[in-house]
Amino acid sequence: MIAPGVTALVAGISSIGWLQPVEWMTLDLFFRSRPLEPPDRRITVVTITDQDITNIGRWPIPDDLLAKALSHLHAHQPRVIGLDLYRDLPVEPGHQELVRSFTSIPNLIGVHRAFGLQKVPPPPVLDQLNRVADASVPEDDDKRVRRALLTGKDGDRVYQGLGLALALKYLEKEQILPLPGNRPNTYQLGLAQIEPFRGGDGGYENADDLGYQLLLNYRGSDGAFQTITFTEVLQNRFQADWVRDRVVLIGTTAESVKDLFLTPYGDESAGHTNWTPGVIIHANITSQILSAAQDDRPLLRGISGFSKHLWVLIWAFVGVGTSWQLLQANWVHKRLTYGSAIIGIWFVSGGIVVVSYLFFVNGWWFPVAAPVFAVNCAAIICFAYHSYKLQHFAYFDGLTQVANRRYFDLHLARQVYRKGNLSLVLCDVDYFKPYNDTYGHPAGDRCLQQVAMAIRRAVRWKDFVARYGGEEFAVIVPASDAKTAVHIAERIADQVRQLQLPHQASKAADHVTISCGVATVEINAQRFNSGGWSGSDLIAAADQALYRAKAEGRDRVILNRLE
Secondary structure: OHHHHHHHHHHHHHHOOOOHHHHHHHHHHHHHHOOOOOOOOOEEEEEEOHHHHHHHOOOOOOHHHHHHHHHHHHOOOOOEEEEOOOOOOOOOOOHHHHHHHHHHOOOEEEEEEOOOOOOEOOOHHHHHOOOEEEOOOOOOOOOEOOEEEEEEEEOOEEEEEHHHHHHHHHHHOOOOOOEEOOOOOOEEEOOEEEOOOOOOOOOOOOOOOOOEEEEOOOOOOOOOOEEEEHHHHHOOOOOHHHOOOOEEEEEEOOOOOOOEEEOOOOOHHHOOOOOEEHHHHHHHHHHHHHHHHHHOOOOEEEOOOHHHHHHHHHHHHHHHHHHHHHHHHHHHOOOOHHHHHHHHHHHHHHHHHHHHHHHHHOOEEOOOHHHHHHHHHHHHHHHHHHHHHHHHHHHEOOOOOOEOHHHHHHHHHHHOOOOEEEEEEEEEEOOHHHHHHHHOHHHHHHHHHHHHHHHHHHOOOOOEEEEEEOOEEEEEEEOOOHHHHHHHHHHHHHHHHHHOOEOOOOOOOOEOOEEEEEEEEEEOHHHHHOOOOOHHHHHHHHHHHHHHHHHOOOOOEEEEEOO
16 A cells, blocks of 8 residues: 555655656766767868957858868768758858758768757758758756757758758768658667657656657766867868768867757756866767667667656665665664664665666666655655554453553543543453363453453543553543443443354353442542542442452442542
8 A cells, every 4th residue: 555655655756846856866866977989070060169260360260261161071971960050141251161061971960959049041052952950959948958859840941950951961872761660750770770859758747858869878077079179170280081981070069159959968066067168968868879780789768758757666665665665674673773674665665776787778767766766765654654563452351452551641640630520440251261271272362352442432532541461451431420430330240242253151141241340539629639539549439339240240340439
């Protein structure tokens, strides 16, 4: 009951997004902790740094210098060039020269921004040639980029993202084309089965999943790709094989231009933020698609829906089982009951992180915060229930499940100092020793259990029933006069008779009966001030009444009033 209940609670909390930031932080930590992968030799990034801008002397880069750089790159036969610079307006001098470069380089793809608040038109010439892609990158609420937009629709026109457009152009030479997958809205691209991101995948809840998106399985940030500075390209100071037959991306990494984004690699715990240039993000998207299609590198997928709830439920069961087993074992052996259970839950929580990380390394995003929260909630409930059970063991009789003598003494001590009438009924099972001798101790235990149940049925909800000792029971009857107390005692005796438990050795009847002694007292200021008043006086009076009931033949009720 605990595990499904906790799972439902976690599902409700997750649905309103409270755990989502923690899931994102954990995913980011996984990226930073993963072993570094070798650079992708299919991709080269031409970086425009602050030093390049200083060398040129102005920003944006004039069209003639951009045309010159494109010419130098094209001369070394790259498979495709991606220009991650917005060039919708002329930047003289040299605009016509740049237009000629756009026209004469057939494997050049420019960019625009079709989505978001700030839309940027494409270069007109490349738009006419249908060689433009979208440079938008989806950002989460914490402004980090964890998803890639492969395609998006603007009106009647569908645009490819820059990373996808470059990857597909590269794969054309390998004769790898996207084909319909075995499920709706999926595609087969070489070795990769591509499925769209859904708003509840992994640690997301109700995320924007418009268009066709993928979870970004970054290869890395700095050092993941071969880089050449823009100045080196202008001066032709680079190796030809850094460009030949590769994807070449041109974009700015200058801090002054501010084409920078937060990614999982932007660790703020070190006191500073590492920003990732947009061109590096597009390089990662391209690399992810190429690596999946050609190298069978796993795409990052997140479980969702029923699978996510089942994942949490499994760990909730583990948390309950671990907590309860450790609590029970340590209680029996008198060790540190809660300390070891807490350590056990820490190990389970750590196990969730380790197992989720192993899944992540193999391309699956399993939530971490939700199951850890479920495990700890389940443990807390187990602790509370175990504490309740310990209290129950301390104050209740294990055989009859009514209060024990210790609890009776505590309750009576509170009642004797409340003004008003107070009554006590002492009950004794008639000839119980002969019953045990005749039917055996197991039958005697069952007899006491049934008698206790009969007493509980006979009393009111506010009356207190306890096992006083052996075959004796006590009932505290608060705020009641002698007539009411006697009536309750008679009801008890009648309920026991109705059990019709055979008792051949009884001298009172042929079935089990009970004798009751009732003591009643009025507690007032005079009794308080007497100094000698205590619960033992009431017990003694009830015991005298019980003795008289036994002496007069048993199976009866005798009243004794305290004056």
